[in-house]
Amino acid sequence: MPERPSRPRPRGTRPGQRPVGGRPPRVDVTRLAAHEVLTTVRTQDAYTNLVLPAVLRKHGLAGRDAGFVTELASGTIRRRSTYDAVIGACSARGLRALDPPVLDALRLGTHQLLSMRVPAHAALSTTVDLVRHVANQGAAGFANAVLRKVASRDLDDWLQELAPAREADPVAHDALVHAHPAWVVAELRKALHASHPDDDVSDLLAADNVAPGVTLVARPGLSTREELPGEPTPYSPHGVHLDGGDPGAVEAVAQRRAGVQDEGSQLVATALAGADLDGRDERWLDLCSGPGGKSALLAALAAGSGAVLTAHERQLHRAGLVRRNLALADGTAVPGAGAVVVGDGTRPAFAPGSLDRVLVDAPCTGLGALRRRPEARWRRRAEDLLELVMLQRRLLAASLDLVRPGGLVLYATCSPVLSETADVVESALAQRRDVSLVDLGPAFAHVPGSRGPLEGTVQLWPHRHGTDAMFLALLRRD
Numbered sequence: 001m002p003e004r005p006s007r008p009r010p011r012g013t014r015p016g017q018r019p020v021g022g023r024p025p026r027v028d029v030t031r032l033a034a035h036e037v038l039t040t041v042r043t044q045d046a047y048t049n050l051v052l053p054a055v056l057r058k059h060g061l062a063g064r065d066a067g068f069v070t071e072l073a074s075g076t077i078r079r080r081s082t083y084d085a086v087i088g089a090c091s092a093r094g095l096r097a098l099d100p101p102v103l104d105a106l107r108l109g110t111h112q113l114l115s116m117r118v119p120a121h122a123a124l125s126t127t128v129d130l131v132r133h134v135a136n137q138g139a140a141g142f143a144n145a146v147l148r149k150v151a152s153r154d155l156d157d158w159l160q161e162l163a164p165a166r167e168a169d170p171v172a173h174d175a176l177v178h179a180h181p182a183w184v185v186a187e188l189r190k191a192l193h194a195s196h197p198d199d200d201v202s203d204l205l206a207a208d209n210v211a212p213g214v215t216l217v218a219r220p221g222l223s224t225r226e227e228l229p230g231e232p233t234p235y236s237p238h239g240v241h242l243d244g245g246d247p248g249a250v251e252a253v254a255q256r257r258a259g260v261q262d263e264g265s266q267l268v269a270t271a272l273a274g275a276d277l278d279g280r281d282e283r284w285l286d287l288c289s290g291p292g293g294k295s296a297l298l299a300a301l302a303a304g305s306g307a308v309l310t311a312h313e314r315q316l317h318r319a320g321l322v323r324r325n326l327a328l329a330d331g332t333a334v335p336g337a338g339a340v341v342v343g344d345g346t347r348p349a350f351a352p353g354s355l356d357r358v359l360v361d362a363p364c365t366g367l368g369a370l371r372r373r374p375e376a377r378w379r380r381r382a383e384d385l386l387e388l389v390m391l392q393r394r395l396l397a398a399s400l401d402l403v404r405p406g407g408l409v410l411y412a413t414c415s416p417v418l419s420e421t422a423d424v425v426e427s428a429l430a431q432r433r434d435v436s437l438v439d440l441g442p443a444f445a446h447v448p449g450s451r452g453p454l455e456g457t458v459q460l461w462p463h464r465h466g467t468d469a470m471f472l473a474l475l476r477r478d
Contacts, residue, residue: 027133028126030069031108033059035130037073038104041375048074048374071211076111078209078374079179083110086158090149091142101134102143109147114155124151178205183382184367191416192461194453199463207462208370208377214242215263216250217293219300221335222257222328235447235465236266238297255329261293262372264414264460264467269294271443271458271472272359272410273301279406284309284357287345287399290318292325294361296334299326303336307356310338314345346394350402357408358399362392362424364415368469371462385419392424396475400428400435403477408438411473416461421471422453428475438474 033055040051052073056066076083087106088095095103109127112118124147132140153161159177166173171189175182189201218225218238225232225240228250233239239261242250252258284302289295289311299309311326313319319342326337343349345360365388366376392413399409411428413420429435439456452459458472 033069034072082179090146105131120151203463212371217261223252233263236263264470268412269297283355286359289313292322296325299334299336308338311340353404355402360399364413368414409475416469425473
């Protein structure tokens with residue numbers, strides 16, 4: 001991305017800080033905005049995509065400036081560990097000795113120098129001004145020295161120097177080169193090779209570092225994808241890849257007849273709705289529905305089949321998001337939408353055997369959606385897996401109790417990790433004689449390379465399909 005025009009905005013000094021030359025330090029507003037995003041994400045465990053709009057509005061940034069801030073902040077967070085290794089090699093101080101605001105600014109400067117089309121002099125001067133603004137003159141001098149060393153080489157040269165040889169330690173090499181924690185690299189490699197033993201995990205990791213485009217979904221009965229701007233998605237019959245601009249400016253999206261939704265998530269809803277089912281087909285449930293994107297598509301699909309979808313969500317504030325997604329802009333309900341119930345998904349308040357179709361989009365590590373959630377890779381820990389897997393097993397068991405004989409349960413995660421996918425499904429099949437796995441292969445014959453780790457399951461991949469790494473398994477209660 002080309003360098004944005006400098007937009008200096010005078011700022012007062014921090015309490016107790018003496019102005020330099022009697023004037024407040026100058027700072028480029030786009031860099032300041034990006035720094036505020038990093039600070040909020042770091043200090044409040046916030047999500048980048050939720051913080052950005054508020055920061056952009058605060059500073060009155062739109063168009064190319066907003067795009068620049070988005071790439072600068074998201075890209076810096078995404079490749080944090082790589083940049084930390086470079087900064088550490090260019091500083092006599094350890095990273096822990098640096099004040100967090102200064103380190104965040106150095107990361108922003110390093111991203112501009114190594115991964116953006118920003119002239120080196122502009123990246124240097126604006127970052128030094130930023131450090132002077134968030135810290136002091138001494139820190140600005142330190143930042144200037146560090147960034148000049150960073151700028152002495154390009155990214156490939158730094159990686160060649162700092163990363164261990166792939167032949168000697170492939171996990172450590174890929175972790176540094178592609179900015180993923182080592183345990184994540186190991187889990188993704190194992191999951192990928194379970195379905196595609198000849199694939200190189202580096203292709204998947206590289207895809208995780210490419211910001212995804214915006215995909216829209218036309219909700220059947222409310223809109224068609226022909227009225228949405230963009231190219232039709234190759235696999236979902238309801239989606240388009242937006243060709244630019246603000247999705248909120250699209251009339252159908254503003255009216256909530258359409259929405260923003262990854263193609264992989266669209267396929268989850270269509271897989272459940274399109275599966276053959278004998279007998280009654282009236283009561284559908286989305287067990288873990290927040291924030292409601294899949295619920296909205298499922299409700300529209302349910303309406304077309306004469307069914308009603310109930311949405312279930314444990315967290316009250318997420319249930320509010322579901323209600324919003326299940327209503328049009330004029331306040332009327334999306335056709336096919338029933339009640340939104342707040343409760344524990346492992347002990348749902350529905351009669352056993354009372355439902356026909358259930359979606360379990362289970363809470364998971366989210367390691368299949370690292371393209372759009374750049375901070376997630378740094379927050380998850382390997383020790384999180386056990387608690388999540390136990391929850392996933394309880395949710396799947398509860399959903400199987402809810403469907404009638406012949407009813408269907410679609411288990412899905414936005415993680416390809418085997419303990420969250422194949423292992424959970426195999427456990428359910430081993431514990432219950434009244435449950436069988438339905439082959440999703442025919443329904444996904446138009447999606448090449450989508451076979452999952454278990455025969456009959458589906459696994460999507462960012463590097464193969466351009467979607468989040470969604471896992472799908474369809475089970476029938478016999």
